[in-house]
Amino acid sequence: MSNLSTKNSLHKLYSWLPIIVLFISVLNEFDFNYLNLKYFSFNFPFILIFFFTLKDFKHFDYFLVFIAGLINDTVVGLPLGISSLSYTLICIATSYLRNITIRPNAIKDWFYFLFIISLINSMNYSILTLFFTYNLELVGYLINTFFTFSFYMIFVTIFKYYIKGLND
């Protein structure tokens, strides 16, 4: 009996794992910056949110994503609400894609992801420079978008294994 309850709680924890990883990544700013590679950075939360909202994952609550955005703003030092808006826009984009897609295609999703993150990063850059007079390096944003796009497929493979493990 106790074995069964342990199994259940483990399963619960496993099913909540994506949202837990999202919170850890925003708190920790998971992007391998400590490797000190010039210009190297990528946005892991974007990949995570895009993938799991596209799959309409049951424990990936939009409100929690919104809260994760607020935390990210606090950690990074951006004005409150910027990341929340970005994350929510990704959710809208994936919801729209889900509605118009009949036969999902990984490559199409990938390029759609590139379009969405480019749009969101441009929006972020515009808001920060125009409304908050931040000095930001555009090259940094472009490279961040490029690496986020490049790593998408690697992480998608890992996430697929995770979902497969959950269904089994």
Added chain:
Amino acid sequence: MASSRDDFIIAIRSAFLKKSTKQKFSLLTLVLISVLIILLSSLDFKIIRYLKIGISEVVYRSSFVVSIPENLIKKSVKDIVDYSTFYKIYKKEKNELNQLRSNNISSEITQFENKELKELINNYVSSADKILAKIIVDHDSPFLKSIIINKGSKDNIKIGTNIYDQSYLVGRVIEVNYKTSRVLLLSDLNSNVPVTIAPQNIQAIITGAGDEYGQIKYIKKGFTNDFSEQSIVYTSGTGAIFKSGIPIGRLKISEDEKSKNYIVEFYSDFSQLKYVFAEVVTETEIVSVDEKNSQEKDNLKNPMSAKLKILEDEIQIIEETNSKFKDENENLKSEVNRLNNEILNFENQIQSQKKTISQFDLDKKELGFLRLNLEYGHKCRKTFLNIKGFAVGTSEYKKCVLNKGRINE
């Protein structure tokens, strides 16, 4: 065409408004909340400020805990690199240390002189206390170069507080919470510091490059010809944002085909910071001698304080008199003791003299007897011819000698 547009609108509406059973909020609501928060924070609304402070207090601590594994990896990587270059660095630093020790003495003298001169110039002395602060969050973001320290308004940290690594400038505080603060590093693109470049003594502004170095900006073209690789960059204090004379880094010239670039290599390695010093400045006004006197005069105008002043003076006089009496008393006591000792000595002297006198009297008597004995002894001594005489040593004999012979003779 019309049906395709309808499909698009339906999909969009569905994306924005459709709220499935497991979602608590529709995406449109969340977007509107986000936009509202952004607008309010751009207008610097109080509610948003307090909300941010509240979130920051919790998030910074959580971020510190969550970052422990990453920091462990960072530390391990750094340790490995350190061990591989250990000896080389040791040799270099030993030489540097010797040089710095000699420089330190002259620097201390300059600091004292500087402080004295500032006291003369200003009406206040700014005493700065450096408090040690631990870095709890340092994510080295590619966009914003900032760190979070574990000191906040509770420890008198204010916006603009200068932050140091040893004696090198690291940045300044841009956000203060109750127990934490955010420090904008010099390497950030938004950081602008007015500096002096020595020994040329040229004023400039350095801005962060978003990397581990700074860029020199706002300087006239002709001045740059004087720069050399040995030039030192330190704060000029212009604008009163940073204190003057804080070392920042060394100038480095990098040449392209087209132009020369002047960058500043910071003395401090911002990626390796663990603890920093926050300079908490407190200003105390100096009261000049004239002001002091006028304050005393004001006090005298008040009758109550005047009475108190008189009483205080009286007490002071009494205390002074008392102490004088005490001293005199002590002197008299010691004089009495000295005289007593003298009397005792004299008494002893008299006693010994009396003894001598009595001895002298005794001797005199004896001598007189012996003289008489020589002269009249034969008359008193009992011999064959003098049967009526006395035996020698008897009291009759002595009496007879003293009487110069027998009385009836």
